[in-house]
Amino acid sequence: MTSTIETRPVAAAVTPVRFHQVGKTFGQGGKAVVALDQVDLAVAPGEFVCLLGASGCGKTTLLNLVAGLDQPTTGRIELNSSRPAVVFQEAALMPWLTAAGNIELPLRMAGVGKAARRATAAELLELVRLGGVGDKRPHELSGGMRQRVALARALASTTDHTGSGAGKPSLLLMDEPFSALDAITHDVREAVRLGQRVVLLSSRPGRVVREWNVDGLTDGAETGAVDEVNAALREVISSHAA
Numbered sequence: 001m002t003s004t005i006e007t008r009p010v011a012a013a014v015t016p017v018r019f020h021q022v023g024k025t026f027g028q029g030g031k032a033v034v035a036l037d038q039v040d041l042a043v044a045p046g047e048f049v050c051l052l053g054a055s056g057c058g059k060t061t062l063l064n065l066v067a068g069l070d071q072p073t074t075g076r077i078e079l080n081s082s083r084p085a086v087v088f089q090e091a092a093l094m095p096w097l098t099a100a101g102n103i104e105l106p107l108r109m110a111g112v113g114k115a116a117r118r119a120t121a122a123e124l125l126e127l128v129r130l131g132g133v134g135d136k137r138p139h140e141l142s143g144g145m146r147q148r149v150a151l152a153r154a155l156a157s158t159t160d161h162t163g164s165g166a167g168k169p170s171l172l173l174m175d176e177p178f179s180a181l182d183a184i185t186h187d188v189r190e191a192v193r194l195g196q197r198v199v200l201l202s203s204r205p206g207r208v209v210r211e212w213n214v215d216g217l218t219d220g221a222e223t224g225a226v227d228e229v230n231a232a233l234r235e236v237i238s239s240h241a242a
C-alpha cells in the first residue's frame with residue numbers, strides 16, 4: 001500500500017467534479033477563517049471518494065461548494081453532473097410524511113407519476129434494507145433507519161427524470177452519512193472499506209495533504225491501509241491542536 005495516490009487518468013469532459021485551486025474564507029480581517037486553501041481535487045465517474053480530517057477541517061464547506069450552497073472565495077469548481085443530491089449529517093426528513101413519502105418527494109417535484117413514484121420508493125426502501133417500514137413516520141424510526149431513508153431519498157433525487165441532465169453523471173454528496181447507521185462505528189475503517197479513494201484534509205486551512213487509493217484491497221491490505229490512514233489522521237489532528 002503506497003501513501004501517495006495513483007491518480008486515475010480522467011478525461012476532463014467526463015469528470016463530474018473538479019476543483020481548481022479552490023479557497024474559501026469566512027469573514028474578513030482579523031476574524032477571517034480560511035476554511036479551504038488551494039484545493040485541487042477531481043472525482044472520476046462512478047468513483048466513491050471519502051474525505052477525512054479533524055473536526056472543523058472544512059469537509060462540510062467543501063461539500064457545500066460542490067452542492068452549490070456556497071461559492072468559493074478563490075479558484076474555480078468545474079461541475080459536469082446533474083444537480084448533486086446531498087445527505088446531511090442530520091437526516092432532515094419531513095416529519096409529516098411517511099418514509100416512502102419522503103423518498104417520493106424529489107420524484108413528485110420532478111413530476112413523476114404516482115405509480116412510478118411508488119415503485120421507485122419501494123425499490124429504494126428494499127435497497128437500504130427498510131422494506132417493511134415504508135408507512136412509518138420519521139419519529140417511529142431509529143436514527144440509523146432515518147439516515148437510510150435520507151440516503152434512499154438522495155438516490156431518488158439523483159435519477160434524472162427531466163432529461164435536462166441527460167448524459168451527465170449524477171453526484172451524491174454525503175456528510176458523515178454513516179455515523180448514525182446502526183452497524184458501522186469506525187470512520188476510518190468505513191472510509192477504507194466503502195471508498196475507492198480516501199482524501200485527508202489538514203485543518204485551518206483545509207488542504208489536501210494525502211490521498212490513498214483503497215479500491216479493492218484484500219483483508220490484510222485493508223487493515224494496513226486503516227492503520228496508515230489512522231496514523232496520518234492523528235498527525236493532522238495533533239498538529240492542529242499544537
Ligand SMILES: Nc1ncnc2c1ncn2[C@@H]1O[C@H](COP(=O)(O)OP(=O)(O)OP(=O)(O)O)[C@@H](O)[C@H]1O
Nearest residue numbers: 026027033035053054055056057058059060061062
Ligand atoms: N458560515 C460560516 N461562518 C464562519 N465560519 C465558518 C462557517 N462555516 C464554517 N466555518 C468555519 O470553517 C471551518 C470549516 O468548517 P466545516 O464545517 O466545513 O468543517 P467540517 O470538517 O465539516 O467539521 P466537522 O467534522 O466538525 O463537521 C471551521 O473552522 C468552521 O468554524
